[in-house]
Amino acid sequence: MAELTDNGRDDAAPRDAGVPMTVSDMNAWFVREVLPLEPVLMQLFRRSWRNKTDAEDLCQDVYVRVYEAAQKQFPSPVRPFVLTVARNLLINRMKHEQVVGIETIGDLDALHLAADEPPADRKIMAREELRKLQIALDRLPPRCREAVILRKIEGLSRREIAARMGISEDTVHRHLTEGRLALADILYASPLDHGWNP
Amino acid sequence: MSASARDVRAAAAIWHDRLERDDWTAQNQAELDSWLEQSLAHRVAFLRVDAAWNRADRLGALGRAPDNASDEQTVSPKRGLLLYLKFAAAAVLIASLGSAGAWYALAPRDRIFATPIGGHETISFADGSSVELNTDTVLRARMTTEQRIVWLEKGEAFFHVKHDRLHPFIVIANNKRITDLGTQFSVRDEPQGVRVAVLQGKVWFDASEKQNATQSALLGAGDVAVARGDAISVTREPAQVLETGLSWRRGLLVFKHTALADAAAEFNRYNRLKLVIADQAAKRTIGGTFPAGDVEAFARVAKNALGLEIERRANGTLVLR
Numbered sequence: 001m002a003e004l005t006d007n008g009r010d011d012a013a014p015r016d017a018g019v020p021m022t023v024s025d026m027n028a029w030f031v032r033e034v035l036p037l038e039p040v041l042m043q044l045f046r047r048s049w050r051n052k053t054d055a056e057d058l059c060q061d062v063y064v065r066v067y068e069a070a071q072k073q074f075p076s077p078v079r080p081f082v083l084t085v086a087r088n089l090l091i092n093r094m095k096h097e098q099v100v101g102i103e104t105i106g107d108l109d110a111l112h113l114a115a116d117e118p119p120a121d122r123k124i125m126a127r128e129e130l131r132k133l134q135i136a137l138d139r140l141p142p143r144c145r146e147a148v149i150l151r152k153i154e155g156l157s158r159r160e161i162a163a164r165m166g167i168s169e170d171t172v173h174r175h176l177t178e179g180r181l182a183l184a185d186i187l188y189a190s191p192l193d194h195g196w197n198p
Numbered sequence: 199m200s201a202s203a204r205d206v207r208a209a210a211a212i213w214h215d216r217l218e219r220d221d222w223t224a225q226n227q228a229e230l231d232s233w234l235e236q237s238l239a240h241r242v243a244f245l246r247v248d249a250a251w252n253r254a255d256r257l258g259a260l261g262r263a264p265d266n267a268s269d270e271q272t273v274s275p276k277r278g279l280l281l282y283l284k285f286a287a288a289a290v291l292i293a294s295l296g297s298a299g300a301w302y303a304l305a306p307r308d309r310i311f312a313t314p315i316g317g318h319e320t321i322s323f324a325d326g327s328s329v330e331l332n333t334d335t336v337l338r339a340r341m342t343t344e345q346r347i348v349w350l351e352k353g354e355a356f357f358h359v360k361h362d363r364l365h366p367f368i369v370i371a372n373n374k375r376i377t378d379l380g381t382q383f384s385v386r387d388e389p390q391g392v393r394v395a396v397l398q399g400k401v402w403f404d405a406s407e408k409q410n411a412t413q414s415a416l417l418g419a420g421d422v423a424v425a426r427g428d429a430i431s432v433t434r435e436p437a438q439v440l441e442t443g444l445s446w447r448r449g450l451l452v453f454k455h456t457a458l459a460d461a462a463a464e465f466n467r468y469n470r471l472k473l474v475i476a477d478q479a480a481k482r483t484i485g486g487t488f489p490a491g492d493v494e495a496f497a498r499v500a501k502n503a504l505g506l507e508i509e510r511r512a513n514g515t516l517v518l519r
Contacts, residue, residue, distance in 0.1 A: 030242065031249045048489055051318055051449040053204060060203035063242040097450065097487070133257050152257045158219065173215055181211040184250035 026070060033078045034066055038188040041086055048090055056189075058093065062086045136186040140179055147175035148183070201239065209233075210243035214251065312336045313353070316468050316491050318449065326360035327367060332446050333468045333490070354386035356447055361399075374425045375404040384444060391426030395440055405430050451490045455483045458500065458518065469493050476519035479506055
């Protein structure tokens, strides 16, 4: 997973279609290349489609289609491929709803989607990641945050967390599940540079 | 489209957490494997929660390193770990942009939910009821085993209430009281008064916060009521008109022979980019379905359909004339 901070840039070269891929290769590729595009996808969907639940569903559909396609051959470069899948889904959906003004999503460049930022300094990225995590932690509900802190920072076992917080292990399960879900949403779905600061 | 992303993600998080338990068995593993095999949506949701949880391993760095804190300028020492632990229990929660409202609904205290201009959130409560918040809306909820009360502090919301005869679901908006009798309805706090539209079922509408106010009305499906001061006026609308009024739930605005000035007022509820209609064009009418977040698209359609001109002012306002 060391490549994560490297933005997966070493993987930009096309692969041989003939090389068999294991499931874990597929999964690692998906996590490294596709998941980081989620803020861009959500931005695209929410701009054209204000309903958040719909945006999440569209995002899921994009993931499924991209994963499916990658099982046959890794798309390269990844970003334009993913955005094209997203755009086609969006157009189908808008046609279905008979929305006026479909042309507004035609111009993906207007979203600065095509622009790839230069690779950032590794130290800055690590710091940025830590900041993002801190903000994510900050946004968890209090009891859930406490459980995540005890698990992730203090490294307590689930039984120890239950004892420390004075709750059952089932409740620990609930808090940590909630924490997982919220962290995934904050870390992946939130806009890249949106001001979350209070 | 398969199961909703939210449901699949919630299921993935539950699986992922169970995996960490001491009592995880081979049988459990087989169940998880088969769940993952069922659909790619399951697999990608699981990968997503797994990746996020692994990223959070770096939180360990926050626990050590008070001496690192000066180096990490972006992590304010004031908001460090100790503060979290001290104040964790006291925090008032504001769920806004991008947060999973559903999961905040579990604790027993008053919870505040807010959407920014252009926002749209669905909150699911533990009792099975849900509320959709429209743009620029603030809602406070007190959901306990004894009572179910929400205050619509501003804006508009659509309620889908799980009926419970012993614990009526009560909405308070601008000193008006709406008591659910098992139903779907919307409440909007607007300058003209508090507007309630009932899609299904029945509600009591009291013109005062107190129950059994002098002015009250029993509303049924299709009723639209507006209360201002002590007076309530009720009209009945066809289902289609009610649905049109709720198109914001799908992120859309629907107009039919609507005056441009009124259409602009609607768009301005959803967008920071404000639309102004010059006097001579205010009464021209327009129809169609538009994404609520796209003022520019609307302005272009109005320009082409009605032969108007778009002027862009320095403060960012769009003027149609």
